[in-house]
Amino acid sequence: MMTEQALRMYFQMAGVDHGYGQVDARYSPFKEFKVQWQRGKGRADFQVSDYLDGAEDDVVRDFAYALMDRVTSGGGSDPYPPRLRQWMASPSFVHRNQSTYVRRSRNIRRTPEGERLDLREAYDRLEGMGLVKKDLEAYLTWTSQPNIRRVGYCSVLMKVIAISSALDQDDVPRFVSDYVLYHELLHLSSGMDPQAMRHGPEFRRMERMHPDWRDAEDWLRRIASRRM
Numbered sequence: 001m002m003t004e005q006a007l008r009m010y011f012q013m014a015g016v017d018h019g020y021g022q023v024d025a026r027y028s029p030f031k032e033f034k035v036q037w038q039r040g041k042g043r044a045d046f047q048v049s050d051y052l053d054g055a056e057d058d059v060v061r062d063f064a065y066a067l068m069d070r071v072t073s074g075g076g077s078d079p080y081p082p083r084l085r086q087w088m089a090s091p092s093f094v095h096r097n098q099s100t101y102v103r104r105s106r107n108i109r110r111t112p113e114g115e116r117l118d119l120r121e122a123y124d125r126l127e128g129m130g131l132v133k134k135d136l137e138a139y140l141t142w143t144s145q146p147n148i149r150r151v152g153y154c155s156v157l158m159k160v161i162a163i164s165s166a167l168d169q170d171d172v173p174r175f176v177s178d179y180v181l182y183h184e185l186l187h188l189s190s191g192m193d194p195q196a197m198r199h200g201p202e203f204r205r206m207e208r209m210h211p212d213w214r215d216a217e218d219w220l221r222r223i224a225s226r227r228m
């Protein structure tokens, strides 16, 4: 467990190496994993996502040095060193942080059971069709608000997927929410791959393995323009 004191120490060490005599670092309960900083002459203050507090010392040390590099070079360098990325993709990161992330998320119902449809059954259907492999850490929920444009959301980092409750309606066929869930599960299984995040050609190819993709996309366009 990384105490705030230890966090501060690593940032101060990295600061001294980069010519910053006064460095402070604190945890902050951001919803998403991120870091904010302010700097002045010879000083820098960091607010670091408290999702980091389960990390090993070397992960935090690498991160502190990478951030100081970024602060002094004014960007460009990768702020997420390999050991940090590795830890963020590990099961223990999800175990430790997923429930906190869910608690901090607004606009989710925190249940896969909708008025009409159950996302766990949708997941089973997709698995049965051979489209996905079950990820037991995935957290599925309907949204509270019936969003019509952004009908699905996936936090790859926290393995949380939310599907718009606008799709949990009597007049929307089941394959529409199944398809949106499939899309988000593709993000989940692609991890941090930047191609997948931008819906690259391979992602689109996979998406079209769903037998109802064309009809589902027609439905989503109709829902988005409210021509129901």
Ligand SMILES: [Zn+2]
Residues within 6 Å of the ligand: 183, 187, 199
């Ligand atoms: Zn997407």
